Amino acid sequence: MLKIEGLTKRFGGFTAVNAVSFEVHKGEILGLIGPNGSGKSTIFNMVSGTLAPTGGSIRFAGREIAGQPPHRIINLGIGRTFQIPRPFRRLSLVENVVLAGYYGQGRRSRLKAFEAAERALGLVGLPTDRAASVEGLGAAALKKLELAKALATEPKLLLADESLSGLDEHEMDQAADLLRRICRDLDITIVWVEHIMGHLMRVVDRIIVLDHGEKIAEGQPAAVANDPRVIEVYLGTQAAAMRAVAGTGRA
Amino acid sequence: MTRSLRWLGAAALVGLPFVYTAPYPMHILIIILIWSFAYTSWSIMGRFGLVSLGHGGFMGIGAYVTALAWNYGHVSPWIGAPLGLLAGGLLAVVVAYPCFRFRIIGHYFALVTLALSGIVLQVITATRDYTGGSLGYTPERYKNGSSLYAVQFTGKTTWYLIALGVWAFGLYIWHRVDRGMLRYALEAISEDEDGAAATGVHVTREKLKVTVLSAAMTALAGALYCQYQMFISPDTVSGIAVSLQMVFAVVVGGIYVPLGPTVGAVITIMLAEVLRVSFGTRAVGWDNLVYGILLVIFIIFLPKGILGSLLALRRARRGAAAGE
Numbered sequence: 001m002l003k004i005e006g007l008t009k010r011f012g013g014f015t016a017v018n019a020v021s022f023e024v025h026k027g028e029i030l031g032l033i034g035p036n037g038s039g040k041s042t043i044f045n046m047v048s049g050t051l052a053p054t055g056g057s058i059r060f061a062g063r064e065i066a067g068q069p070p071h072r073i074i075n076l077g078i079g080r081t082f083q084i085p086r087p088f089r090r091l092s093l094v095e096n097v098v099l100a101g102y103y104g105q106g107r108r109s110r111l112k113a114f115e116a117a118e119r120a121l122g123l124v125g126l127p128t129d130r131a132a133s134v135e136g137l138g139a140a141a142l143k144k145l146e147l148a149k150a151l152a153t154e155p156k157l158l159l160a161d162e163s164l165s166g167l168d169e170h171e172m173d174q175a176a177d178l179l180r181r182i183c184r185d186l187d188i189t190i191v192w193v194e195h196i197m198g199h200l201m202r203v204v205d206r207i208i209v210l211d212h213g214e215k216i217a218e219g220q221p222a223a224v225a226n227d228p229r230v231i232e233v234y235l236g237t238q239a240a241a242m243r244a245v246a247g248t249g250r251a
Numbered sequence: 252m253t254r255s256l257r258w259l260g261a262a263a264l265v266g267l268p269f270v271y272t273a274p275y276p277m278h279i280l281i282i283i284l285i286w287s288f289a290y291t292s293w294s295i296m297g298r299f300g301l302v303s304l305g306h307g308g309f310m311g312i313g314a315y316v317t318a319l320a321w322n323y324g325h326v327s328p329w330i331g332a333p334l335g336l337l338a339g340g341l342l343a344v345v346v347a348y349p350c351f352r353f354r355i356i357g358h359y360f361a362l363v364t365l366a367l368s369g370i371v372l373q374v375i376t377a378t379r380d381y382t383g384g385s386l387g388y389t390p391e392r393y394k395n396g397s398s399l400y401a402v403q404f405t406g407k408t409t410w411y412l413i414a415l416g417v418w419a420f421g422l423y424i425w426h427r428v429d430r431g432m433l434r435y436a437l438e439a440i441s442e443d444e445d446g447a448a449a450t451g452v453h454v455t456r457e458k459l460k461v462t463v464l465s466a467a468m469t470a471l472a473g474a475l476y477c478q479y480q481m482f483i484s485p486d487t488v489s490g491i492a493v494s495l496q497m498v499f500a501v502v503v504g505g506i507y508v509p510l511g512p513t514v515g516a517v518i519t520i521m522l523a524e525v526l527r528v529s530f531g532t533r534a535v536g537w538d539n540l541v542y543g544i545l546l547v548i549f550i551i552f553l554p555k556g557i558l559g560s561l562l563a564l565r566r567a568r569r570g571a572a573a574g575e
């Protein structure tokens with residue numbers, strides 16, 4: 001579905017992403033992990049068009065999309081959430097999502113946009129009444145709003161950037177389940193960037209590990225968790241947790 | 252405002268010239284309506300943080316194209332004015348497209364458009380053989396009377412009703428933009444261009460849409476002004492002073508509420524008239540000085556403008572009352 005080859009991004013002299021290649025298969029949830037600054041968000045930014053790659057190719061459904069503007073990419077069916085939520089505070093909660101539903105689906109119909117927004121808000125568990133405001137939403141709700149905006153564009157591929165950081169245990173479980181439901185019920189392929197390994201391991205089909213902008217491991221959660229390079233990168237602690245969870249397998 | 256109150260207001264405005272016809276107040280009312288329309292046109296884009304200091308240029312284009320087409324091409328304003336709108340819209344694309352494409356926003360956008368005002372003024376002055384330059388320009392009278400074909404009318408009542416209609420049309424457009432998806436996109440863009448693009452908004456296109464709309468409406472205001480006054484000059488319909496006057500009036504009245512620009516027009520025009528009547532020629536230019544001082548005061552203390560602040564106050568009171 002998505003095929004990335006030799007993807008590279010340099011900021012001045014600094015290489016944030018270095019010749020990364022991987023594929024995303026239709027119907028799967030792919031986990032993308034790596035320590036702070038390893039280039040995960042930068043990859044998302046390139047796939048979604050927010051940043052132009054320095055080199056390499058990004059093919060989506062057989063079509064080269066590297067360097068295309070974000071509004072075109074989202075209309076091809078790639079939705080994304082931002083690691084740091086970007087709500088529009090001058091719009092109401094519903095309007096935020098309707099905007100995405102309208103402009104993210106080729107400006108087809110206002111009515112469809114409202115319907116898509118209502119569905120997306122309902123799915124993530126946010127209020128759908130017109131008066132609801134963005135002001136005063138907490139971290140968890142803002143992340144849900146990010147997700148609702150991406151879903152309202154009815155994507156085929158969803159790039160979810162660290163949707164769990166800043167949430168409590170219960171909220172994390174809920175969010176992980178939500179992503180699984182989105183994949184299974186809405187038939188949306190997902191690439192999930194996450195810091196909190198335990199929850200990610202439970203849900204994903206495959207994992208890719210990045211370090212310093214390079215791919216260092218790829219494979220089944222259990223195998224990746226036992227990879228010595230991965231253990232080294234995570235200095236044991238998180239990797240141990242990963243192994244523990246990976247042992248229980250995916251439900 | 253309740254619905255019935257709105258209809259009552261509309262009926263009063265339409266009925267007014269049939270019961271009251273004193274020429275001087277009528278003239279002031281017509282001028283207020285024309286400028287209210289121009290200011291409303293400006294704020295169609297200005298309310299989204301697209302602060303243009305080039306709208307004097309668009310107004311001048313509308314006025315001069317209409318007048319020149321009539322005098323030189325014997326083209327009726329029914330065609331001349333649309334030509335002026337077209338020219339205004341095209342000029343907007345030529346100036347704004349590169350700005351939006353290369354992300355020239357905020358103060359820098361204002362400065363680029365300020366240059367546009369200056370350029371239009373220069374062009375009018377430089378082509379003085381055709382446009383009369385800074386001395387001004389007069390469309391030729393058609394058969395010394397009223398004519399629908401020439402859009403020339405001697406009666407103030409006719410002009411009042413025309414101006415009222417155009418002004419109402421401006422409010423209707425404001426309302427349409429306010430209710431449409433374009434507002435969603437532009438609010439989002441004004442806050443976070445990258446964020447808006449990531450939800451699928453073609454940022455350049457949506458900004459261009461509202462800019463062309465606003466510029467064409469402003470050109471229409473210029474054409475209307477030209478036909479009513481039968482005299483135009485760079486100082487009165489074009490140039491930087493006119494552009495600044497638009498920003499000032501809208502800031503005073505209220506930039507985010509539909510009737511804000513109208514309230515701004517009433518206040519600024521009354522102010523200029525009072526100064527003119529009470530101080531005569533000694534006060535030439537005073538209004539600009541007073542505007543300047545008031546502008547600073549408003550931007551600091553009443554950024555929502557007079558009407559905007561009043562409405563916000565009323566809403567707050569109601570909210571408090573409902574909360575009790």
Ligand SMILES: Nc1ncnc2c1ncn2[C@@H]1O[C@H](COP(=O)(O)OP(=O)(O)OP(=O)(O)O)[C@@H](O)[C@H]1O
Pocket residue numbers: 011016034035036037038039040041042043083
């Ligand atoms: N626009 C930019 N300009 C310069 N450097 C950047 C830019 N964006 C990212 N970087 C740098 O690129 C590197 C990779 O950043 P990126 O945000 O992709 O990491 P990440 O894997 O998402 O990290 P985190 O887990 O903290 O979110 C970092 O060192 C970051 O400072």
Ligand SMILES: [Mg+2]
Pocket residue numbers: 040041042083
């Ligand atoms: Mg990141």
